[in-house]
Amino acid sequence: MKKKLLDIRRYLVEIKLGIFFLVAAILFFTAIMSIREVSFFKGYYLLKVKFKFVEGLKSASPVRFCGVDVGEVDKLEIKTEKSTPVVYAYVKVEKGVNVPVGSRFFINSLGFFGEKYLEIMPPYTPVKNYLKEDSVVRGVDSPPLFDVVTSINDTALKLQDFVENSTIKKDLENSLSNINDITGEFKSLLSNINDTTGEFKGLLLDIKGKKGTVGKLLYDDSLYRKADDLFEDLKKHPWKLLYKPKEKKKRKR
DSSP, X not given: OHHHHHHHHHHHHHHHHHHHHHHHHHHHHHHHHHHHTOOTTTOEEEEEEEESOXXXXXXXXXEXXXXXXXXXXXXXXXXXXXXXXXXXXXXXXETTOOOBTTOEEEEEESSTTSOEEEEEEXXXXXXXOBOOTTXXXXXXXXXXXXXXXXXXXXXXXXXXXXXXXXXXXXXXXXXXXXXXXXXXXXXXXXXXXXXXXXXXXXXXXXXXXXXXXXXXXXXXXXXHHHHHHHHHHHHHOGGGGTOOOOOOOOOOO
16 A cells, blocks of 8 residues: 555656656747747748858858848758859748848848858838748858958058158158248247237336336326427417527628
């Protein structure tokens, strides 16, 4: 009897453990699908994008439409067309996301060395036609990073050679020399302006202190009094304007 009870308890424990692992597996599967952001319940449709160079794109890489995650890369396949290798990217796109005809498909990255993903950009002008399932489109090929670095290096070498072997260096030195000359003249002009300003300040101080010709002219009223006396005298004796004193003749010895 005790043995049967133990068997029943063991059986119940196994059932509980089975239910626990089943629920955990369902939650894990749901979490994985959420992280990959592919709606399992909505479904998806397939597009084929043809590239010559995929720049590190791989299966399960995100697919974005206008910057929003809408699917993932299902797989990559290398084929030969007209003796030239090409890469087909099979792209899963969520149903309900309509990709217009004429959209650009290109490979982008999160940061300079970040994860690669496939970006879909719609055309600038609105269209009414959309890509259907299993449509084949041509992707925009990105230049390999090695080619970019090599091009930058070659450009830098050409620029260095051009600067060293041309008259740019001499012209630049002459320009710097002219700038120094102009700077010297400008400093001299500033010095003259400062001297003139100092003289003007001195003149103002003399005027304020009733010194100098201008100061005496503005503050000393004796000049005004003498001029007033002269005008009053001329009013009383206007004939003095016409009177010319006779010169005394020298006596002959």
